[in-house]
Every structure is written in C-alpha cells, then in structure tokens.
Amino acid sequence: MQTVVLAAGQGTRMRPLTDRRPKPMLPVADRPLVAHTVDAAIAAGATRIVLVVGYESDPIVDYFGETYGGVPIEYVHQEAQAGTADAVRTAAPALAAEPFVVLNGDALFADGDLAPLYDGGPAICSVRVDDPTQYGVLDVEDGVVTGIVEKPTDPPSNRINAGAYHFPAAALEWLDVPESERGEHELTDVLERTIDHVDVRPVTLSRWLDVGRPWELLEANEWKIASLVEAAADAERDGAGAEEVHFAGTDRSFAGTVSDDATIEGPVVVEAGATVREGVTIEGPALIRSGATVGPNAYVRGTTLVGENASVGHAVEVKNSVLMAGAAVNHLSYVGDSVLGRDVNFGAGTVVANLRHDDESVELTVKGERVSTGRRKFGVVLGDEAKTGIDTNINAGVTLSTGATTKPGESVTRDR
Known part of the structure; x- marks a missing residue:
C-alpha cells in the first residue's frame, strides 16, 4: 500500500x-x-x-x-x-x-x-x-x-x-x-x-x-538499543554466519575490535571498525558504532549509544547517554543521562550533574519555557560542536547551544 x-x-x-x-x-x-x-x-x-x-x-x-x-x-x-x-x-x-x-x-x-x-x-x-x-x-x-x-x-x-x-x-x-x-x-x-x-x-x-523533545530522544534510544541487541541474540540463536557478524555470547555482537582485557557484561554490540581498548568495562545495553573508540580504562553503563567516530577516553564514565557522531569525551569526565550532539568536545575533568537535590524531576528549556522532563535523572543537552573547558561542571537540565563554549573551571547552571 x-x-x-x-x-x-x-x-x-x-x-x-x-x-x-x-x-x-x-x-x-x-x-x-x-x-x-x-x-x-x-x-x-x-x-x-x-x-x-x-x-x-x-x-x-x-x-x-x-x-x-x-x-x-x-x-x-x-x-x-x-x-x-x-x-x-x-x-x-x-x-x-x-x-x-x-x-x-x-x-x-x-x-x-x-x-x-x-x-x-x-x-x-x-x-x-x-x-x-x-x-x-x-x-x-x-x-x-x-x-x-x-x-x-x-x-x-x-x-x-x-x-x-x-x-x-x-x-x-x-x-x-x-x-x-x-x-x-x-x-x-x-x-x-x-x-x-x-x-x-x-x-x-x-x-x-x-519523539519530540530531547529526553524523548534519550528514551527512544533506550528502547531501540535494547531491541537491537535482542535482535543480535536472535540472530545468534538462528545461526547467523561468521561472515555476517561474530558473536561472543548469546546477547553480544563483537564485529569490531575488543581487547581481551575489557570486561563486557550484558547485551552489547560493537560494530565493525569500532575499538574497545584495555581496562574498559561496558555494562549493556550498549551500542558502540563503527569508528568509535572506548578506553583505555573507561566505564560505559546503562543504555548508551557511542556514535560513529565518537570517543570515550581514559577514566571517563558514560551512563545512559547518547553521544552522537564525532563527540569526544576523552579525559577524566562523567556524563550521565545526557544527549551530546555531533563533534562535541569535553575538556579534561568535565562533569555533568544529572540529579536534583530535592529529587524532583529535572526541567529542560523547550521553546523558551522550562518544562519537566518527567525524569528524576536527566543531565544535559549539548548542540553540535559545543566545547567545554577543563574542569567544567554542568548542572542538570542545562542546554548548551550549537558551538557554545565554557571556560576552564566554570560551573554552568544556566543555558548558554
């Protein structure tokens, strides 16, 4: 039809x-x-x-x-x-x-x-x-x-x-x-x-x-990444050939390069051309896309998308987030429940807050108005090519516009 x-x-x-x-x-x-x-x-x-x-x-x-x-x-x-x-x-x-x-x-x-x-x-x-x-x-x-x-x-x-x-x-x-x-x-x-x-x-x-607002994009990825890794498990059980993808375990797909020194738990897909280096722990569901690198010594958990050619570096923790193509979080940083646009760059030591002290739902600016996300945990939204200075702290519910920057050591509590 x-x-x-x-x-x-x-x-x-x-x-x-x-x-x-x-x-x-x-x-x-x-x-x-x-x-x-x-x-x-x-x-x-x-x-x-x-x-x-x-x-x-x-x-x-x-x-x-x-x-x-x-x-x-x-x-x-x-x-x-x-x-x-x-x-x-x-x-x-x-x-x-x-x-x-x-x-x-x-x-x-x-x-x-x-x-x-x-x-x-x-x-x-x-x-x-x-x-x-x-x-x-x-x-x-x-x-x-x-x-x-x-x-x-x-x-x-x-x-x-x-x-x-x-x-x-x-x-x-x-x-x-x-x-x-x-x-x-x-x-x-x-x-x-x-x-x-x-x-x-x-x-x-x-x-x-x-899917109309940033937290719904996060929810969409939570849903469809879980579905993707379930499909990988089904393909394994149905006898998918090694020429299609190499499976390690019933719910994992490692077509990319995964270090023997990495710890992979739960459903995880590492696409061809992606690299997971030594000392990394990934607790799925997680999707590491082609060209992406994780590690060394990084921690990825929750339902997380590491986009094409994105990088998660040494001593970085990423939890339940979307890192779009080319995003770089390379040194000593924490990203939780957040959406990072293409080619975002986190300076060393950048930390994202994702929880209000009063335990109320985090609010985000949508078309000029503060709106409840309905989520107790939600971090930040960064437009393409936003860049943070070293040791930046970003409060829960903050949006950085396309190309926005922060200064070293800055605490960002309002949208920029």
Whole structure:
C-alpha cells in the first residue's frame, strides 16, 4: 500500500540538536529516527513510500535514495510547514487514487504493531494511557471511531491518537481543511471528514513513542538499543554466519575490535571498525558504532549509544547517554543521562550533574519555557560542536547551544 511519511518539520522543540539537521535524521540506535518509521511501514506492507520533506531535506534524500529496503521512494517538498493536512495535500499529486497510509516520521512503533493498520479498511492507531487529558482522544463506540477530542477535561476513552492513519482513496478529496486555532491545517480534521463518510477502525498499539523533545530522544534510544541487541541474540540463536557478524555470547555482537582485557557484561554490540581498548568495562545495553573508540580504562553503563567516530577516553564514565557522531569525551569526565550532539568536545575533568537535590524531576528549556522532563535523572543537552573547558561542571537540565563554549573551571547552571 502507498504510504506517506511526514518528515518536513523543523523540530523546534528538539533544538539545539536540530539547528543543522532535520529531526527525523537524529540517531536512534543504528539508524536515523525516520528510518525506524519507514522500516516499520515496509514490514507492515508498504509497497511505495512518499516522503514529505522540507527543512534541511538533503540528508533525508541522501539516506534513502530512490529505493530503500526494496521499496521505491518518492519525495515531495513542503515549502512552508503549515500542518499535517497541508503536508499530505502536498503529497497528493504523487498518490494514486487508492487507499493510503499516513505516518509521522518522528514516531516509533513496536515490531508488528502496524500490520493491522494496513490490513482491512480505514483505521487510526491509538495507544492506551493513564491520563489522556493532554492528547487527542478517540471516541469509540461499538468498535468504530466516532470522533476525536483534543485535550478533553472529561476524556471519552483512554485511547490517544498515535498519528498513524489508513485513509480511503476518497480522502484525497477531503484534504483542503481550514486552519485550526493554532494556524495549521490539521490531519485530524481530515479524519473527522472521513468518519462522516466511512467506518474507521481503532487499531491499538502495544507500544509507541512520539519523539519530540530531547529526553524523548534519550528514551527512544533506550528502547531501540535494547531491541537491537535482542535482535543480535536472535540472530545468534538462528545461526547467523561468521561472515555476517561474530558473536561472543548469546546477547553480544563483537564485529569490531575488543581487547581481551575489557570486561563486557550484558547485551552489547560493537560494530565493525569500532575499538574497545584495555581496562574498559561496558555494562549493556550498549551500542558502540563503527569508528568509535572506548578506553583505555573507561566505564560505559546503562543504555548508551557511542556514535560513529565518537570517543570515550581514559577514566571517563558514560551512563545512559547518547553521544552522537564525532563527540569526544576523552579525559577524566562523567556524563550521565545526557544527549551530546555531533563533534562535541569535553575538556579534561568535565562533569555533568544529572540529579536534583530535592529529587524532583529535572526541567529542560523547550521553546523558551522550562518544562519537566518527567525524569528524576536527566543531565544535559549539548548542540553540535559545543566545547567545554577543563574542569567544567554542568548542572542538570542545562542546554548548551550549537558551538557554545565554557571556560576552564566554570560551573554552568544556566543555558548558554
């Protein structure tokens, strides 16, 4: 089935990580975020993908090319990000007069969950939550969706909209909807028109994550790195050949170079071209990507991504963090529950705090406002090429912008 994947937005809530790249290309385990969405679509039955691109679109086009996973890819460019219905309307000329699926390119799904969306007629995916009052909530009667209510004080159900839709071909004529109160053309208004004409099925997902803010990127990596190492274990049990990857243990993949003097515990993947040196301890789940180096005498624990060509050096501890491509934490440092952008460089002795003394959830600045991360432990977010001076201390919930710097011995308690 033809599938539209929305990947045109600027990702302003994810800044500074999206200053120089589109949010869909942020790393989640071994792939960009949007690649997980496209892979899930193909596994569910997508036979053609139309990618709606806009902001910083070149990396998306370069990654997917003309075909991906044996499925043809077509691109349409949304000039102004005027809402999800406008994005699909932009894609409409590239669609055949047939049913179509629409997916948000910043959403993650559990394996197999999208298959029921593709099977049968019109449908919308939802997940059940304890408190649906901050979401679009589905009203369902006798197994049919009868409406959707935005952020209701008295929710009609605990099913929230997961932003994945199966529309009939006729919906191509219903895309011209008026602007909402927030000045955008909303796909939920197209859904309302669809509900007026045909029965729409609710499809319940077992797990789903909308990746919109930095701590959700951390959560996405926690989820998908664990899934990746589980897949490595499955491949081992299924008899994957040595020419594909060399496994050491039931849940570890060491295609790269791992010192005999390193201690590896739990599920860990070391990609080809990566190096784990002597004296290192890694407690998985962890993914060490191609070209990365860890050690000597470093400690990596929690669910951690060490990105391509990143480095974790002597006497450095990294816990439950994302280090993007080229990030360097080389000497006597601690990084906990943090997201470091590309080519970040930590001066020797830089220490990140990741816990408030009052045990309240750490707050982070999102679009100019302090917002709770909902996480008792959360460290810092550093934009690409941020650099710290030696012996810098950075407080929990601090953001350093793209290219920001600190002075030697500085304690940073506010965003920069």
